[in-house]
Amino acid sequence: MAQFYSAKRRVTTRQKITVVVNDLDAFGQGVARHNGKALFVQGALPGEQVEVEISEDKRQYSRGSVKRILAASPQRVQPRCPHYSRCGGCQQQHVPVELQQQSKASALAHMLSKESGSPVAVDDIISGQAWGYRRRARLSLNYQVKTQTLQMGFREQASSDLVSITQCPILKPELNALIQPLHLLLSGLQAVRRLGHVELVLADNGPLLVLRHLDALSAADRQKLEQFSHKHQLSLFLAPDSDTLEQLNGEMPVIHSGSLGLTFSPRDFIQVNDEVNQQMVARALAWLDLQPHDRVLDLFCGMGNFTLPMGNLAENVVGVEGVAALVAKAAYNAALNNLNNVAFYQHNLEEDVTSQPWAGEGFNKVLLDPARAGAAGVMEHIVKLAPELVVYVSCNPTTLARDSQVLLKSGYQLERVTMLDMFPHTGHLESMVLFSRK
Incomplete structure (x- = not known):
């Protein structure tokens, strides 16, 4: 009689411990002591008693994340962004700005x-x-075949999963206001399944948009994009590949350093x-x-x-x-x-x-x-x-x-x-x- 072996999936249970956090490092992680070594806790503040799930245990240090706050710090603030718990863009919205600066x-x-x-x-x-300061953002795009919807947003921290966003309060208000209408526009394009990413930049002479598309755009899609750029008064660039940049309308962007005006390409590095x-x-x-x-x-x-x-x-x-x-x-x-x-x-x-x-x-x-x-x-x-x-x-x-x-x-x-x-x-x-x- 034949016998069949069925391998059981290996299950690893992450350790959960309770600690009191005594410091904050430059990256916004709470610092506690456990088993005689430093424990870095994402999402914890000094003075807080928290239940921590250990994710990494090295000889000289450990890392973990907060599962429950047992005693909260009076310094803890409510994150302004509704996507903060998942989005990997920010790590310290629960930390007062003064404490962020002090710890750094x-x-x-x-x-x-x-x-x-x-x-x-x-x-x-x-x-x-502290808010509305960022004049550049690159938003990933991913078409979900099962739901037939377009995701637009940032990656989760330490993950390739995409977090769809409706707003980003650290973006310049002019760019933040574009997120929802832009998502609606891109969702309605014929090329919606073949879009790579979109970049938003606020130059001193107005906003600009760069769309990375993986296939040639139809005349109807190009017309929709141009109409959007005119309605929102932004310069429009198309990127069919990593080396090509086609400007459909608008001015070349300009920023200032001191009293001097500097022109730049949307792909050039600028301080955000x-x-x-x-x-x-x-x-x-x-x-x-x-x-x-x-x-x-x-x-x-x-x-x-x-x-x-x-x-x-x-x-x-x-x-x-x-x-x-x-x-x-x-x-x-x-x-x-x-x-x-x-x-x-x-x-x-x-x-x-x-x-x-x-x-x-x-x-x-x-x-x-x-x-x-x-x-x-x-x-x-x-x-x-x-x-x-x-x-x-x-x-x-x-x-x-x-x-x-x-x-x-x-x-x-x-x-x-x-x-x-x-x-x-x-x-x-x-x-x-x-x-x-x-």
């Missing part, structure tokens, strides 16, 4: 103090509006929080104390967010960026603003720079604004240039702390630290540090 500033000071070997304090915090960006640029220029005889090097310059305003004050400014399209756009904007003393070069700054035409020039001041990976590839070269002042703009405190060590060991001292509240209600920590040569 404390984490930044701790990391820099650890690397420098002496206490480091955050001098101040640059912030703006304009209010904080304007303050950040002004602070960086003030720290550098630019004089008519200064020669400044701006590394990871993008399309000239810092470089171009510096050109109004210094004798000569050189910007270096790895993305060729941004270099071309920066050079175009320099010419547009009649800045003949500013030059741009394209180079991957993770690679050796010593043979570059700009590398040996006598710069007396340096600004760098690297991506999350930091600037390990150019720190030693900055030391060789021996500038009087260095401003480091960071979106990752870990790599900032690492790169700071190179300057501190080479005779530089840390003068000022500012925390940039660029992304309220999220776990992103941005900062700016001033170093001077002893």
